[in-house]
Amino acid sequence: MTAGRYGVYGGQYVPETLMSALIELEETYGRVLTDPEFSRRLGWYLHEYAGRETPLTYCENLSRDLGCRVYLKREDLLHGGAHKLNNTLGQALMAKFMGKRRLIAETGAGQHGVATAIAGATLGLPVEVYMGEVDTRRQALNVFRMELLGARVIPVASGSRTLKDAINAAMRDWVANLRETHYLLGSCVGPHPFPRIVRDFQSVIGEEARRQVLEREGRLPDTVVACVGGGSNAIGIFYPFVNDDVALVGVEAGGEGLDTARHGASLSRGSVGVFQGALSYLLQDDDGQALETHSIAAGLDHPSVGPEHAMLKDSGRVRYEAVTDAEALAAFRHLSRTEGIIPALESAHAVAYAFREAENLDRDGILIINLSGRGDKDVADVAKLPRGAP
Amino acid sequence: MSRIEGLFARENPSIIGFTVAGDPGIEASFRVAKTMIDAGVDLLEIAIPYSDPVADGPVIERAHARALRAGTTPDDAFALVRQVRNYAPALPLVLFTYYNIIHRRGPDRFFAEAAAAGADGVLIVDLPVEESGEVAPSAARHGIDRIALIAPTTSPERQHAILREASGFVYLISLEGVTGERDRLPPNLAGLVGAVREKTDLPLAVGFGVSRPEHVRTVAEAGANGVIVGSALVRLIEEHIDDEAAMHEALRTAIIALRGGLVPRSRT
Numbered sequence: 268m269t270a271g272r273y274g275v276y277g278g279q280y281v282p283e284t285l286m287s288a289l290i291e292l293e294e295t296y297g298r299v300l301t302d303p304e305f306s307r308r309l310g311w312y313l314h315e316y317a318g319r320e321t322p323l324t325y326c327e328n329l330s331r332d333l334g335c336r337v338y339l340k341r342e343d344l345l346h347g348g349a350h351k352l353n354n355t356l357g358q359a360l361m362a363k364f365m366g367k368r369r370l371i372a373e374t375g376a377g378q379h380g381v382a383t384a385i386a387g388a389t390l391g392l393p394v395e396v397y398m399g400e401v402d403t404r405r406q407a408l409n410v411f412r413m414e415l416l417g418a419r420v421i422p423v424a425s426g427s428r429t430l431k432d433a434i435n436a437a438m439r440d441w442v443a444n445l446r447e448t449h450y451l452l453g454s455c456v457g458p459h460p461f462p463r464i465v466r467d468f469q470s471v472i473g474e475e476a477r478r479q480v481l482e483r484e485g486r487l488p489d490t491v492v493a494c495v496g497g498g499s500n501a502i503g504i505f506y507p508f509v510n511d512d513v514a515l516v517g518v519e520a521g522g523e524g525l526d527t528a529r530h531g532a533s534l535s536r537g538s539v540g541v542f543q544g545a546l547s548y549l550l551q552d553d554d555g556q557a558l559e560t561h562s563i564a565a566g567l568d569h570p571s572v573g574p575e576h577a578m579l580k581d582s583g584r585v586r587y588e589a590v591t592d593a594e595a596l597a598a599f600r601h602l603s604r605t606e607g608i609i610p611a612l613e614s615a616h617a618v619a620y621a622f623r624e625a626e627n628l629d630r631d632g633i634l635i636i637n638l639s640g641r642g643d644k645d646v647a648d649v650a651k652l653p654r655g656a657p
Numbered sequence: 658m659s660r661i662e663g664l665f666a667r668e669n670p671s672i673i674g675f676t677v678a679g680d681p682g683i684e685a686s687f688r689v690a691k692t693m694i695d696a697g698v699d700l701l702e703i704a705i706p707y708s709d710p711v712a713d714g715p716v717i718e719r720a721h722a723r724a725l726r727a728g729t730t731p732d733d734a735f736a737l738v739r740q741v742r743n744y745a746p747a748l749p750l751v752l753f754t755y756y757n758i759i760h761r762r763g764p765d766r767f768f769a770e771a772a773a774a775g776a777d778g779v780l781i782v783d784l785p786v787e788e789s790g791e792v793a794p795s796a797a798r799h800g801i802d803r804i805a806l807i808a809p810t811t812s813p814e815r816q817h818a819i820l821r822e823a824s825g826f827v828y829l830i831s832l833e834g835v836t837g838e839r840d841r842l843p844p845n846l847a848g849l850v851g852a853v854r855e856k857t858d859l860p861l862a863v864g865f866g867v868s869r870p871e872h873v874r875t876v877a878e879a880g881a882n883g884v885i886v887g888s889a890l891v892r893l894i895e896e897h898i899d900d901e902a903a904m905h906e907a908l909r910t911a912i913i914a915l916r917g918g919l920v921p922r923s924r925t
């Protein structure tokens with residue numbers, strides 16, 4: 268068994284040609300971890316360029332509605348509009364350190380594509396982004412943003428034409444161009460060392476939130492809630508709390524309901540399998556073929572999840588729940604009206620679950636919701652829905 | 658002597674054909690295999706169709722999709738192996754698969770079924786040597802060769818580790834990329850073949866990109882023992898999807914032409 272395991276999960280299930288690139292990446296990561304010049308530059312980009320730290324906002328109206336003290340960790344205010352930039356700045360700087368001359372990425376909601384395009388623009392690396400055809404349509408605003416930022420968007424017409432197929436296409440590109448290209452993977456999925464690298468770069472969310480809540484409340488929160496697609500915003504906010512007495516809840520895409528075939532809840536409804544380079548939970552059929560998934564949130568529409576979440580599920584340290592499209596949409600509208608904050612449909616899943624979780628908390632209970640991104644990208648799509656309908 | 662050993666002792670270099678089980682349909686797939694064998698392939702690689710074939714280029718990716726649309730399951734792939742085994746009792750057969758198919762069934766059941774169907778070897782595209790401990794005991798127990806892959810990017814240290822585990826023959830990936838036809842093969846092919854040749858006595862077969870008779874000659878001249886042709890044959894299935902007679906004629910013609918690329922080597 269190789270390095271990069273989370274319990275039994277993780278590993279490096281990739282074609283032989285890619286192994287050299289993974290080894291190079293692992294070595295580079297080991298080096299930059301202890302390189303003061305790297306941390307200085309990344310620190311500058313996060314603070315001066317991206318706008319960290321992000322606020323931990325106490326939400327008076329939402330607290331009243333939920334009957335406990337509710338804070339939002341405001342990754343929606345990060346430059347680019349989502350937590351994705353924490354990871355893309357880190358990896359793009361690593362790519363520079365490795366002497367790579369080109370970045371490729373996959374994207375579902377388009378947020379990771381936008382964040383990669385931003386990092387590439389400021390660091391002077393050309394960017395090409397693979398995006399499922401279905402997603403190019405439902406996230407058309409982000410396609411335009413990526414192009415404006417100088418990236419080339421390549422629509423992927425194979426398979427289900429969503430995020431998983433975009434990852435496949437990016438991996439194919441990487442195999443052919445790995446000497447000069449860095450594959451900037453956008454979530455804590457894929458072969459080792461990606462899950463580790465992405466978790467580390469996203470952990471800034473939880474480190475800040477932990478410090479901020481201690482300053483504000485003088486104690487740790489009772490519960491932290493985050494949505495889970497691949498799991499990067501969730502692991503980012505959970506990781507610094509893992510050894511604390513804090514309940515951690517990951518919220519998956521329940522789509523049209525967990526009892527239908529149309530959802531993206533790999534931890535709640537999947538089984539153990541190897542997919543896109545790692546052993547984890549997977550929505551698959553009896554033969555091991557990945558199933559088609561569904562979510563109103565493109566960023567959660569994926570049949571698998573990062574291996575560290577698989578371990579955290581088995582150990583019981585993190586609880587994984589699911590909310591439906593309709594619940595997420597109701598939360599999307601609710602947060603917009605009551606707090607003046609339009610959340611990404613992905614993040615709206617975490618908000619929706621907070622309504623359920625709050626029933627377990629009293630008035631002094633503290634709940635932190637990771638607001639992983641803002642909802643501008645979703646406004647046009649939601650506007651097309653019949654009024655009042657999910 | 659195994660069928661694979663026997664082949665390379667007899668036919669050197671040999672032509673290895675590739676097809677996806679269930680492409681273009683479950684029954685039609687056996688007829689494709691039969692035509693390939695009749696036209697002169699020396700070894701047949703049969704892929705189990707998979708939903709996410711990341712090591713494959715567009716032509717073979719579409720073949721996987723066609724086979725899955727036709728409803729092909731791993732059971733059907735084993736049934737095809739059994740049919741081909743009955744048709745050509747001496748022909749070496751290698752199952753080509755992505756690892757999750759094996760993981761889902763459990764390695765022991767998978768290799769038992771592969772052996773019972775008559776496969777000689779199994780090639781797992783996305784299981785590098787670091788992870789292969791998960792299948793090694795099962796493959797050995799059922800007498801199945803594990804065909805190892807070496808890429809141009811594989812370091813000499815990893816080549817050694819891979820070759821320690823390999824049996825049957827070694828699959829040399831000619832280029833950095835996915836499967837698919839190329840206009841020309843990389844210039845350093847002989848270097849790769851030579852470097853691996855120094856480290857093993859196993860037969861070496863070269864694949865990825867090999868699609869024309871002149872490529873077959875180049876690979877043979879580079880000192881390889883086998884030439885693997887995939888996309889160039891799979892494409893003919895796709896091009897003649899509505900005319901089975903033409904499809905078989907095209908496959909036959911192509912394989913005969915590829916064989917023509919082999920300059921018979923005198924045995925020493």
Ligand SMILES: Cc1ncc(COP(=O)(O)O)c(C=O)c1O
Nearest residue numbers: 378496497498499500566639640
């Ligand atoms: C705002 C936002 N939140 C969450 C996600 C889901 O990804 P992850 O689970 O890796 O945080 C995405 C993905 O596109 C996103 O854009």
